Amino acid sequence: MSDIIIAVDAMGGDNAPFEIVKGCVFAVGEHKNIKIILIGREKEVQDELDKYSQDKSRIEIVNADEVIATEESPTAAIKNKKNSSMVIGLNLVKEGKAAAFISAGNTGALLTGAVTIIKRIKGVERPALGTLMPMENGKSSLLIDAGANVDAKPSFLVQFAKMGSVYMENVMGVKNPKVGLINIGAEKEKGNTLTKETYELLEEADINFVGNIEARDLFLGKVDVMVCDAFVGNVVLKFAEGFVGSILRIVKRELLSSFLSKVGALLSSGSFKRLKKYFDYSKVGGAPFIGLSGLVVKAHGNSEEKDIVGAINQCIKFIESDITNKIQEKI
């Protein structure tokens, strides 16, 4: 099998290029069958690479003079910055020169660029952002759509359910994955117009649809694929992220409010560090745009080295599982 070539946006995210380059150096050390193309301002990227004594023969730099900033308008940025690391990276995938593109930069621009530069899989109405969330029981479930389509139609959601099933089965190895529709009640009749119409269609679809999943059960791991529009998905994801921080701060404050508790908290401080890591699920290897004919993965804006390695690992799994063709068959 020939090497897998992965393009990485060296300039995207809060910690670029430092942590991005570092992650790539470690990833080529771990995987002997990959090559990395780092895209960014050549001198800056080379300076970072020079810091490492490891073998870098499988890392190539492609120069990009421009960078798309986080606050830029997605459509204008993609249209006007043809020499940005993001546009160049997406074109590498389009032209077949790379099997995947990873960026921790502007999410909206990455989505807009991915849809306009790389074609959708034939039959897919809208690509969706899929994010793996760790569950209380230790499993991971896929939240789809986590950020692409804020105004969705029932037919979009049905495709998200199908694409999510293919993902969980082929990339995560879950047999006959359970699909749940995020809703405000367990019964079929519950919900808004979107979810009620979607429910009917999901019952007919060729997937293992198990019904509605209420928001209070989202973290229990009862289903493998959690389907929703991107407004709800983003609210769930961001709320969880912020809420975990608040709860851990309150737990700490409470634990430190009496002497005995203070002793207790000191004794358990190692556990707290592990906990924080456990909940840091914004970072589980990045989120792929599912439904494109090429692989584009969004890494979290504050990605560090380990997150880039995680995203690269996910790309490898994706490519090896031939997910694009399998989605094509399902749709």
Next chain:
Amino acid sequence: MSDIIIAVDAMGGDNAPFEIVKGCVFAVGEHKNIKIILIGREKEVQDELDKYSQDKSRIEIVNADEVIATEESPTAAIKNKKNSSMVIGLNLVKEGKAAAFISAGNTGALLTGAVTIIKRIKGVERPALGTLMPMENGKSSLLIDAGANVDAKPSFLVQFAKMGSVYMENVMGVKNPKVGLINIGAEKEKGNTLTKETYELLEEADINFVGNIEARDLFLGKVDVMVCDAFVGNVVLKFAEGFVGSILRIVKRELLSSFLSKVGALLSSGSFKRLKKYFDYSKVGGAPFIGLSGLVVKAHGNSEEKDIVGAINQCIKFIESDITNKIQEKI
């Protein structure tokens, strides 16, 4: 000032009539200016009342032969069960025989009944369910709509913002309450069709609109009124409820995973109990339907004595602050 008369559904919720009746007995002990009308099967309610030696002269029983169950279809239940405790209670408010009605029963039926039996405040398009959520900083913020209108229009959300402002100012004593629109980004341009259109209208409205509030900040107490449609509101509320349980279970599991941590956890077990209480905000005194010309409060389905007392306290504040007339002025 004459006594405030509050009607209470003795048959609604998981712990009826036991905890409901108990809460009413304690409430009349605390407040010398209230009378309670308990509605339910007369013998059952009287048997419960007989368990207490306290003064019950300000508690009256009104018989209701029927009970609306949790799983019943709201519209059918309200239409067909004219002798249910819920329909009788709503009629007492409509006829001016009670200043408020509290029920821990079927939420959908209570909403349907409230809208059909008690009129809306003139000019109000849709009443909304308002829930106080405790924030990390110790304040409480109002989530509106927490459960009434799952398919909302921008004009509804603007009214929710206004009604929520009146509520926080008059019932909670917050001067010039800050109103935030729950959205998936901080900038005006972010969001779905509903939130983008609503943002424009909120900018023009006579309230202290401070812009979008992202889901990750919902628990920080940055705003006093958090506006959204009931689908999003319900997802946020239920997700928080379930998530807290998951996190506390994981914290415990982690704390118990090593010997030192185990000692720590034992020392801090009192703090854990306080924590659990802190987050039990599904129960903060019940949620009023805001925008009706009479006061209807939904208590949580698993309400206990203290929750009924909390709901009664809230009713008293509501009535004393003359909220209905103040909303009428604002709309």
